[in-house]
Amino acid sequence: MTGKDLSAEKFAIANEISQTEAAAARASVNSFDVFDTLIARRCIEPFRIFDQVGAKTNRPDFTAQRRRAEASLAHGPHTIDDIYRELARNLGLSEEEAAALKEAEIAAELDAVIPIAENIARVKDGDLLLSDMYLGEANVRRLLARAGFDKNVGVIVTASGKRSGELWPKLLTHFSIARHLGDSEHADVAMPSRFGIVCDHTRIATITDMESWLLKAGLRELAELTREARLRSFHADPVRRHLQLIQIYLNFPILLLSSIRLLRRAREQNISRLLFASRDCNLWLPLARLIASRMNSECRMDYFYTSRKARLQASPDYLAYARACLGASGMVADICGTGWSMALLMKALGLEQSYAFYIHHTKPLAIYENSRSTPPGCAVHSIIGPDQQGLSNPRFEMCNYAEHGSVRDVRYIEGGGVMPLFDADSRPAAVLELVSEQRRSFASIIELAKTAPLAAVLALDDRAIGEIILELYGMLSRDNVLPGIYRTSHQEEDTRVLRELGLS
Numbered sequence: 466m467t468g469k470d471l472s473a474e475k476f477a478i479a480n481e482i483s484q485t486e487a488a489a490a491r492a493s494v495n496s497f498d499v500f501d502t503l504i505a506r507r508c509i510e511p512f513r514i515f516d517q518v519g520a521k522t523n524r525p526d527f528t529a530q531r532r533r534a535e536a537s538l539a540h541g542p543h544t545i546d547d548i549y550r551e552l553a554r555n556l557g558l559s560e561e562e563a564a565a566l567k568e569a570e571i572a573a574e575l576d577a578v579i580p581i582a583e584n585i586a587r588v589k590d591g592d593l594l595l596s597d598m599y600l601g602e603a604n605v606r607r608l609l610a611r612a613g614f615d616k617n618v619g620v621i622v623t624a625s626g627k628r629s630g631e632l633w634p635k636l637l638t639h640f641s642i643a644r645h646l647g648d649s650e651h652a653d654v655a656m657p658s659r660f661g662i663v664c665d666h667t668r669i670a671t672i673t674d675m676e677s678w679l680l681k682a683g684l685r686e687l688a689e690l691t692r693e694a695r696l697r698s699f700h701a702d703p704v705r706r707h708l709q710l711i712q713i714y715l716n717f718p719i720l721l722l723s724s725i726r727l728l729r730r731a732r733e734q735n736i737s738r739l740l741f742a743s744r745d746c747n748l749w750l751p752l753a754r755l756i757a758s759r760m761n762s763e764c765r766m767d768y769f770y771t772s773r774k775a776r777l778q779a780s781p782d783y784l785a786y787a788r789a790c791l792g793a794s795g796m797v798a799d800i801c802g803t804g805w806s807m808a809l810l811m812k813a814l815g816l817e818q819s820y821a822f823y824i825h826h827t828k829p830l831a832i833y834e835n836s837r838s839t840p841p842g843c844a845v846h847s848i849i850g851p852d853q854q855g856l857s858n859p860r861f862e863m864c865n866y867a868e869h870g871s872v873r874d875v876r877y878i879e880g881g882g883v884m885p886l887f888d889a890d891s892r893p894a895a896v897l898e899l900v901s902e903q904r905r906s907f908a909s910i911i912e913l914a915k916t917a918p919l920a921a922v923l924a925l926d927d928r929a930i931g932e933i934i935l936e937l938y939g940m941l942s943r944d945n946v947l948p949g950i951y952r953t954s955h956q957e958e959d960t961r962v963l964r965e966l967g968l969s
Contacts (some may be wrong), residue, residue, distance in 0.1 A: 491641045495589070496662075498627070498647030499596040499605060499620075501670035503585050504612045507577045507693055509672060517573045522566060530556060531570075535599070542624035545570070545599045571604055580612040581669055583699040584646065590617045593640065597627045597652060628652040633660045669696065675714045682933060683921075687718055690917045694910045705902050707946045708864075712906040715941045716864045720749045720800075721914070722930045723824045723848060724756040725923060727798055730846050731764050734820060740769035740790050742799040743885075744867035748907045749800065755914060759923060769797060770885040772872045776810040777966055786877040788814050800865055801825040801858040803851075805833045808843040817842055825849045825938065827858050832968055848931050849938065857942035863951045864941070866900045871962070892954045899950055 497503055508514060512528055519527030534552040535543075545567060553563035588594075596605055602622040609620075626632030628651060636642065637660060646665045647653020654664045672680070672692060679688035694713045700706045731739055741750040747768070754766055769790060775783055787810060791797070797807060802823055811819040819842060826847035829839065849856065870890035877883050890897070925933075948955075963969040 491637075491639060492591075493641040493643050494591060494593045494619075495587070496593040496595055496636075496640075496642050496645045497584070497588055498645075498649065498653050499594050499609070500598060501581075501648040502646060502653075502667055503581055503588065503594070503614065504578050504608055505581055505670045505696055506574075507579050507689055509689060509692065514570065514573045514577060517577075518566065518569045521573070522569055524566075527566075543599060544601055544624070545604070548599060571600070571607075574600070574604075574608060575611050578608045578612045579693050579696055580614065581696045583669055584667060585614060586699065587646065588614075588616050588618065592616065593619045593621065593636070593642070595627055595632065595636075595645075595647075596620075596622045597625050598622050599624065627656060630656045630659065633657050633662065637662075679718075684933070686918050686920075686922050687721075690910070690913060691718070693917075694906075694913055697913070698906060698909060700902075704946065704950070705899065708899060708903050708950075709906040711864050711941070711944065711947070712903055713910060715937050715944075716748070717752070717907060717910045719824070719861075719934055719937050719941070720752050721756065721922070722925070722934050723800075724749070724753040725760070725925070726848055726927060726930055727753065727822055728757055728760050728762050728764065729927065730822060731796060732762070734796065736764060736794055736796045736820065738765045738767070738790070738792065738795040739822075740767055740771075740795055740797045742769050742771050742797055743872055744772075744869065745800045745862055745865045746798060747867040748865050748904065749798070751908075752911055752914070753798075755911060756919075756923075759919060770872045770875050770883065771797075771810075773806045773962060774888075774965060775872045775874055776806040778874075779810065779813055780874050782877040783875050784814060785879065786875045786883050789877075789879070791816065791819065796820040796822055798822045799824075801827055801861055803827050803829050803833060803839070804843060804845045805829065805839045808839050808841075809837065811843045812840045819843045821845050823847045824934070825853075825856060825858055825861065826851055832963070836968055848934055853935070855942060856938055859952075859955060860941055860944060860947050861938070863947040863955060864903060866903065866951075868897065868900055868904065871958070891958070896951065896954050 506514065508517070512532065515528040515531045518531070519525060530552060531548075534555055535548050537551055538547055549563045549567045552558065552566070553560070558566070594609075598605060600608075600622070602620050605622050606620055621632070623632055627647075628649070633656060642657070642662045644663050644665060645653060645657050646667055648667050648670060650666060654666050657664050672688070673695070676688045676692050679685075679691065691713050694717075695710065698709050698713070700709060727739065730736075739753070741753065750766060750768055757764060757766065767790065770786070779787070791814065797820075799821070800823070804821055804823065804826060807821050821843055823845060824847065826845055826849065828851040833839075870887040872885055873888050874886045875883050876886065892900075960969065
């Protein structure tokens with residue numbers, strides 16, 4: 466090797482060492498895209514923000530004009546201020562009018578922002594957030610804060626730095642990016658990969674098949690509500706996550722739509738008090754109360770302590786309690802059942818004409834009818850009748866479990882109150898924890914529903930409601946996770962109750 470070759474080799478080695486030391490000196494961070502990665506819009510499609518602005522400012526053509534203004538600037542870098550200057554020129558707006566519209570758009574974005582919990586959980590203090598967005602850093606930070614994001618991070622907002630690739634080498638002079646997460650295959654995967662950055666592609670914000678089904682069924686309000694519930698929730702355990710999604714996509718919509726039918730029927734029958742049967746209606750009752758407030762119903766609603774055992778082996782206290790609850794214009798509501806033991810209770814109470822409402826009125830069971838046939842007198846209203854095939858009411862019961870044991874009796878003090886007496890709950894602790902997960906998930910959706918628009922859902926006719934519930938119930942009946950978790954404890958309790966009633 467010549468002296469010249471040796472000098473060149475030494476220079477190359479020294480240069481490599483220098484670059485390695487420089488890389489080691491750079492702070493190692495993870496980077497994240499913002500929109501549709503950490504936060505999303507409740508309205509799903511971005512242009513619907515413009516629809517909202519147009520509606521609030523009485524400008525029916527606002528969406529078209531706003532999109533036209535932005536499109537005319539797409540050839541180069543631009544901000545929201547540039548867009549509104551262009552919009553002002555196009556529409557002949559004053560500076561004050563344009564500023565008011567801009568603030569209305571930012572306000573609409575703030576009202577619509579929702580967190581994407583699964584991805585936010587990956588962000589740590591000291592990480593870096595990147596966005597190609599016209600809103601600017603200050604507004605992006607406002608949106609993150611509104612979504613509940615509270616990490617101490619850097620935020621870099623450019624017009625097209627990620628998408629064009631210009632941003633990545635600039636960042637790498639200051640940081641060592643360990644991993645980048647984003648939703649755009651081009652801006653968040655292809656471009657950073659060119660600079661040796663490891664990338665993860667997220668599709669969480671994309672609408673799911675179930676959300677798409679709701680949209681196609683004309684149920685945009687439900688699609689937006691369920692999507693928000695999905696994005697706001699997460700669990701790393703796939704079983705718990707599956708239970709969350711059953712509540713979001715199936716149980717909640719079924720019970721919401723059933724509430725509308727129930728309240729309409731109560732109005733038609735002049736029912737003044739609805740009694741939601743324990744335990745299966747423990748989730749339905751608070752949702753029905755919410756829907757009643759939206760429908761301006763003054764019908765009283767209570768949790769009714771009841772069970773097959775309590776009805777068939779009714780003590781004097783239980784009969785007095787049930788009679789006081791039902792009165793002359795009460796109706797019992799339940800998610801499913803044959804109506805057999807309820808009719809026997811009504812007969813024992815001496816009620817010649819009574820009403821019950823079942824989402825799913827199931828077929829008579831020989832084991833019941835061979836013991837005592839269902840007496841007449843209790844008129845059963847239902848959404849799904851006994852002749853419907855392929856439905857699994859045990860699965861419906863499983864996703865509506867309560868955290869207390871079955872009611873065996875009550876202690877009733879006339880005019881003073883009632884004390885429920887529960888059987889010991891023999892379900893394993895692991896099963897009860899999954900029941901708690903279901904109930905937490907359902908409670909979270911109700912919180913979202915309190916402020917969600919539901920006018921179009923409330924306006925659905927009875928036929929449409931019945932068809933949608935039947936579709937959702939069919940999906941629920943095909944789920945294999947619920948019986949995998951709960952079948953053993955469900956069957957054990959059912960067997961015990963039948964034995965205690967002398968039916969096995």
